Amino acid sequence: MSKTVRHILSLSGGKDSAALAIYMRDRVPQMEYIFHDTERELPETYEYLSRLEAYLGKPIHKTRPDYSFDKWLEVFGGMIPSSHRRWCTKLLKLNPFEDYIGDDRVVNYVGLRADEEREGYISHKANIRTVYPFREDGKGIEDIIQILEDSGLGLPTFTKWGRTRSGCYFCFFQQKIEWVRLKETHPDLFEKAKAYEYANKKNGNAFYWSGDEPLEELEKPERVAEIKKKWEVGRAARLKGNSDKLVQILGGADPEDEERVGCLICQI
């Protein structure tokens, strides 16, 4: 056990933790930056993290789970994770975080903003004290975007094609429109996600990523057109009636999506 207190910031690949890393770089020079790699991340996440690493001037340590996603899936009998069966966060993110820390006393920096209300999976081990610098300093979404722009890093690269959250390419927190965009941008990853839905086929079961809609239904041209139309109508309405959220929409953070509670450790 280390006698000194360690300062650790877990990056998710998302905008808030990246902005927090930039914000804290000169405030806590001894900060350790880590990323819990599920090995099922988007390629853009690795690219973004390597640019962030260059900015920070320090390596970002990548933790790995004890067993791969596929191995755990086998253990769970082909039952892919969902918001009700969320085994992935604990096994692929939280456990590797706690293993990395061990029994050391740690200050854990989390990028929750002052303008959001959400909770999620974080470690509650007695040797870990979690702090929320953006909340303490009253920093909201506009500040986060400003920090990222001023640094030259910008928003996560995956926001360019309309993905709003970091995390695994198959994450069940995705909106339907994001599945459509995944298929258009990374058809190979969409196919892999689709194959996982039938991992339990031999037992006569299938589990779906997007509610009760199989991806092979969601990808049909008429369904894609319907999803896109619905999203456009919703977006126009939000822009019209909610101008204070404009910066979020332009920043790639759809307010509707902000309301979908994800995992802090995966997606902040």
Ligand code: SF4
């Ligand atoms: S990003 Fe989504 S699928 Fe991946 S570990 Fe987190 S909750 Fe699970």
